[in-house]
Amino acid sequence: MHDDMSIPLARLDTEILSRIRALVIRHGRMSDLDRLADDSDLYEFGLSSLNSVNLMLALEDAFGVEFPERMLRRRTFASIRAIHAAIIELRGLATGNIGAA
Amino acid sequence: MIRAVTFNGCFGWLHEAEGADGVVICPPWGYEALCTHRALRALAMRLAASGHPTLRFDPPGTGDSLGADTDLDRVGAWLRGINTAVDELHHRAGVSRVTIIGLRLGALLAAQAASERGGVERLVLLAAPVTGAAHVRELQAFARLSGEASEPAGTDASDAQSLTGFIMTADTRRALSGLDLRRLPAASVRHLLLMPRGEASQSELRLASELRLGSDITTRPLAGYTALMQDALTSKVPYEDFRAIAEWIGPATSRPPRYLAPQAAAMLAGDDFVERSITIMGTARLSGIFCEPSKSPAQRLLVVLLNTGANRRIGYGRIWVSFARHLARLGYPSLRLDIAGIGDSEDRTEGGCLEHNDASPRDVRAALDWAEASGYPRTASVGVCSGAHLAFQSVLADSRPALQFLVNLDHFHCQEDAVVPAPAQRRNVRSTSAYLDRLGTLSTWCRLIKGEVDITTVGCGLYHRYSGRVSARARALLSPNSDPGRRVRQDLRRLAERGVKTVIAYGAEDPGLDEFTRNHGHGGRRLRRIPRTRCAILPEIDHNISTETARAWLFRLLEQALDNTLQMMKRAPMRPAISLDRRVNTHQPGLLARNTPNA
Numbered sequence: 001m002h003d004d005m006s007i008p009l010a011r012l013d014t015e016i017l018s019r020i021r022a023l024v025i026r027h028g029r030m031s032d033l034d035r036l037a038d039d040s041d042l043y044e045f046g047l048s049s050l051n052s053v054n055l056m057l058a059l060e061d062a063f064g065v066e067f068p069e070r071m072l073r074r075r076t077f078a079s080i081r082a083i084h085a086a087i088i089e090l091r092g093l094a095t096g097n098i099g100a101a
Numbered sequence: 102m103i104r105a106v107t108f109n110g111c112f113g114w115l116h117e118a119e120g121a122d123g124v125v126i127c128p129p130w131g132y133e134a135l136c137t138h139r140a141l142r143a144l145a146m147r148l149a150a151s152g153h154p155t156l157r158f159d160p161p162g163t164g165d166s167l168g169a170d171t172d173l174d175r176v177g178a179w180l181r182g183i184n185t186a187v188d189e190l191h192h193r194a195g196v197s198r199v200t201i202i203g204l205r206l207g208a209l210l211a212a213q214a215a216s217e218r219g220g221v222e223r224l225v226l227l228a229a230p231v232t233g234a235a236h237v238r239e240l241q242a243f244a245r246l247s248g249e250a251s252e253p254a255g256t257d258a259s260d261a262q263s264l265t266g267f268i269m270t271a272d273t274r275r276a277l278s279g280l281d282l283r284r285l286p287a288a289s290v291r292h293l294l295l296m297p298r299g300e301a302s303q304s305e306l307r308l309a310s311e312l313r314l315g316s317d318i319t320t321r322p323l324a325g326y327t328a329l330m331q332d333a334l335t336s337k338v339p340y341e342d343f344r345a346i347a348e349w350i351g352p353a354t355s356r357p358p359r360y361l362a363p364q365a366a367a368m369l370a371g372d373d374f375v376e377r378s379i380t381i382m383g384t385a386r387l388s389g390i391f392c393e394p395s396k397s398p399a400q401r402l403l404v405v406l407l408n409t410g411a412n413r414r415i416g417y418g419r420i421w422v423s424f425a426r427h428l429a430r431l432g433y434p435s436l437r438l439d440i441a442g443i444g445d446s447e448d449r450t451e452g453g454c455l456e457h458n459d460a461s462p463r464d465v466r467a468a469l470d471w472a473e474a475s476g477y478p479r480t481a482s483v484g485v486c487s488g489a490h491l492a493f494q495s496v497l498a499d500s501r502p503a504l505q506f507l508v509n510l511d512h513f514h515c516q517e518d519a520v521v522p523a524p525a526q527r528r529n530v531r532s533t534s535a536y537l538d539r540l541g542t543l544s545t546w547c548r549l550i551k552g553e554v555d556i557t558t559v560g561c562g563l564y565h566r567y568s569g570r571v572s573a574r575a576r577a578l579l580s581p582n583s584d585p586g587r588r589v590r591q592d593l594r595r596l597a598e599r600g601v602k603t604v605i606a607y608g609a610e611d612p613g614l615d616e617f618t619r620n621h622g623h624g625g626r627r628l629r630r631i632p633r634t635r636c637a638i639l640p641e642i643d644h645n646i647s648t649e650t651a652r653a654w655l656f657r658l659l660e661q662a663l664d665n666t667l668q669m670m671k672r673a674p675m676r677p678a679i680s681l682d683r684r685v686n687t688h689q690p691g692l693l694a695r696n697t698p699n700a
Contacts, residue, residue: 029327049247050136050330053239054298056246061303072245 013084016063020083023062027055038080052077059083065090103146105367105378105388106156108189110167111182112369112378112390113158114445115193116145117360120152120353122222123196125186127160127207131170131240131267134163136336137204138413138444140329143338144202144346152353154194158186160210164415165376165390165422167369170268171261176210176233176276183214187221195359198222200350203229206236209280212314216289224290224315225346226282228298228326231308233277240264266418266647287313294349296323296342321345333411333443334455370395374429379436383467384460388445389438390414391475392425397432402503402667403477404428404435405468407488409645411455413444416485417645420652424483427656433663436472440464440491456487457515465495469502479503479670481663485646486511486613496601497592504602504666506659509611509644513589586620590631597633600673604635604662606655608642633669635662 017038025033030045047055055077060066065087067076076086102117126141128134145155161178162168172178187199200223203211208229215221230236244264260271293315297305299322309320323329325339367378375395381387393399406421408414414437415422425435439446441464442455449460465482472480481504482492489507494514496505593603605625607614621627625636637658642651 027327048331049243050332051327052246053243054327056242057239067242069241069245072242074246074248077246 013088016087017080017084019062020059020080020087023055023058024080024083027051027058036080038084040079042077042079043074047077059087063087063091103149106189106193107367107369107378108158109182109185110161110369111158111185112165112367112376113156113186113189114142114145115190116149116155116157117194118149118152118154118353120154120355121195121197122153122200122350122354123190123194123198124148124153124155124200124202124350125183125190126155126157127183127186127201127203127211128157128163129205129207130160130163131269132243132265133205133240133330135412135415135417136330136333138164139333139411140336140338141204142445143340144343147340147343147347148350151347151350153200153347153350154190154196156186156190156194158182160207163419164413165369165378167371169423170273170419171270173272174276175270175273176280179210180214180217183211184218187218193361195361200225202346203227205230206233206277209233209236209282212282212285213280216285216314219289221290223292223294223350225294225296225349227296227342228323228330229282229295229305229308231282231304233280235304237269237274237277240269263418263648266420266645268418268649282308282314283311285312285314288316290315292316293318294346295320296346298323298326319349321349333413336411371426371429372396374426376425379471381438381467381471383441383446383464384449384451385441385447385464387439387441387447387464387467388414389436389468390425391434391436392429393434394429394432399434400432400663400667401477402433402479402481402663402670403472404433404481404483404663405465405472405492405502406435406437407465407482407484407491408438408440408443409485409488411443414439418647418652420485420646423652424656424659428663431660431663434477436468438464438468457490461491462495462498465491466499469495469499473501481506481666483508483659485509486644490515493592496596500599502601503670504604504662505596506604506606506662508606508646508655509608509613509642510605510617511613512585512616513592514585584620586627589620590628593628593631593634597631600633600669602633602635602662602666602669603631604637604658606637606639606642606658608644608651609638609640611642611644613644614638 024042028042028045028047029051030036030042030047032045036045056067067086067090071086075082077083104115104117106113106115126145128141129137141157145157148155159166160182162170162172162175168178183201187201190196190199199221201211201215201221202225203209204227208226212224212226212229215224230239241262241264244262247265261268293312295309295312295318297308297320309318312318323339323342325337325342328337329339330336369376373394373396374392376390376392379389379391381389406414406416406424409417421437425437428435440461441447441449451460453460469480478501480502482496482502483506484490484492485508489510490512492505493507493510496502596603605617605628607617617625624638628634628636639654639658641654646652646655
């Protein structure tokens with residue numbers, strides 16, 4: 001599950017973004033996905049609070065991280081890019097490699 | 102036949118059937134229970150239709166049962182509640198074997214109870230959390246992401262958290278953290294159906310290989326979970342999953358069960374109140390709970406507590422249960438009612454939306470018929486958000502209410518161009534004045550600079566709020582008669598002449614306050630000349646009245662309004678109770694006997 005932990009973080013950007021996008025589409029139950037850009041507001045696209053919890057759990061499973069309490073706020077899951085930033089930060093913390101991305 | 106039943110302080114429903122294999126359904130906790138109540142009712146109906154007598158119930162301190170989430174030893178009480186429910190089904194329906202079905206926390210507790218009890222034939226775990234600790238974390242995450250942070254609940258219980266309106270004490274969180282499905286003893290139940298959320302949690306998907314609980318384990322994803330676990334207004338019944346559960350349980354055995362005679366009255370008695378389940382014929386067969394004071398003579402004014410959105414009659418955070426029992430302490434009887442299609446009431450034949458439905462005032466009118474026949478000719482209608490809209494519409498059409506108490510009203514009348522935001526938007530975008538106030542504080546600017554303010558959501562919310570209103574405002578200027586504010590003031594004047602007291606209350610940051618201010622001025626100043634009408638803007642209350650502090654403020658205001666109304670009623674002679682709008686008087690006579698079963 002955590003097979004990509006050994007790959008340098010900087011190289012993972014695009015891959016992480018596309019994996020996040022796939023999880024957002026799968027768990028977000030949102031409409032109008034053709035228009036969904038990396039910086040689109042997911043709540044505007046219909047991401048509900050309940051679905052954002054499902055998304056959080058799926059992200060934790062997929063990336064082997066755990067969102068700490070300080071990150072459990074709406075803006076963490078407000079866009080694919082915001083989620084990406086959170087994942088990079090958490091993975092950086094997990095590997096002691098803060099700022100590598 | 103569906104019968105209201107009570108046992109050991111719990112309220113429940115027995116769906117009667119002819120088979121000898123019974124089913125007990127254990128609901129989730131808190132907001133998840135509010136979302137899924139209607140679906141579990143559908144599951145019980147499905148199983149009863151297959152011949153299995155099925156009991157669903159509110160565990161101690163939840164729903165319509167006695168007690169509160171702040172009581173001690175909640176987890177112990179919930180486990181004992183499941184045990185009692187199984188015994189009750191054996192006793193009441195004469196079944197020889199029982200299947201226990203649990204959803205979310207109900208599943209975790211059902212597994213624990215089944216393993217402690219032993220001898221359970223079948224167990225069905227729907228979207229079961231692997232551990233109590235994981236479930237609590239998820240509930241806390243949801244509370245924070247929904248904007249109703251897991252703040253201190255404002256109760257005496259130390260470290261209690263308000264989790265999306267429902268209170269969980271530190272004691273309960275600690276007790277739950279001791280629960281782990283993987284640690285339950287091997288083969289405590291004979292057959293186990295495990296239905297994990299297919300898409301959410303890897304730990305739940307791995308559970309099948311880690312569980313030792315059942316002698317034989319069948320695994321099948323709960324495909325409809327995500328659509329099921331939505332706000333009560335949008336939650337979808339997972340019929341396909343329910344069909345699979347019924348098939349797994351199998352056909353009913355032919356031996357007919359021996360039913361005990363129905364309880365004379367499905368009633369529960371607290372220290373200061375007695376509650377009875379009642380059935381009323383409105384646009385469909387309606388279900389309600391009549392709460393009467395037991396220590397003091399009842400006031401002659403009955404409080405009718407109405408549904409908000411599609412939330413069952415207990416209300417968000419169980420507000421109407423605590424209000425009803427507090428009111429009884431003060432001598433006021435109350436009726437918390439499920440209108441057609443919501444909670445435990447039947448669907449309306451003609452269908453239609455559950456919120457802002459033109460037919461709903463007819464259900465309220467049927468409830469007032471019942472109240473009048475029960476000795477309460479004068480009533481007070483109380484509602485929050487869409488419930489306030491329903492209160493206003495039903496008071497317009499009936500002369501019996503002496504008070505309307507309207508909280509965080511979205512709009513008085515439905516208009517073609519009315520902007521009714523989705524529940525999520527209502528919760529997340531505050532009133533414009535709230536944002537303007539915040540601009541004057543240093544901390545807001547610091548948060549803006551740090552990028553901690555969700556500008557897009559706020560901006561879009563405000564844009565949607567205003568764009569739909571421009572045309573309405575323009576029309577109002579060109580044609581004063583179409584001004585919705587003017588129409589409402591005419592209505593309120595008419596009601597005041599009839600002797601109706603009106604209290605309109607808004608949270609200072611409520612999204613509905615913008616429309617109210619636009620139509621009636623700041624603080625409702627254009628309503629000041631209307632007799633018997635009072636507006637209150639309360640900084641302490643949020644849209645869903647989700648904290649204990651908010652509930653305390655609102656209750657104080659309601660108590661004051663009821664006392665004033667009683668004094669008014671003593672001064673003024675009572676008007677005859679007649680329908681003001683004969684068009685709504687087309688349904689069957691309102692009263693059925695108390696405690697008649699829902700068929």
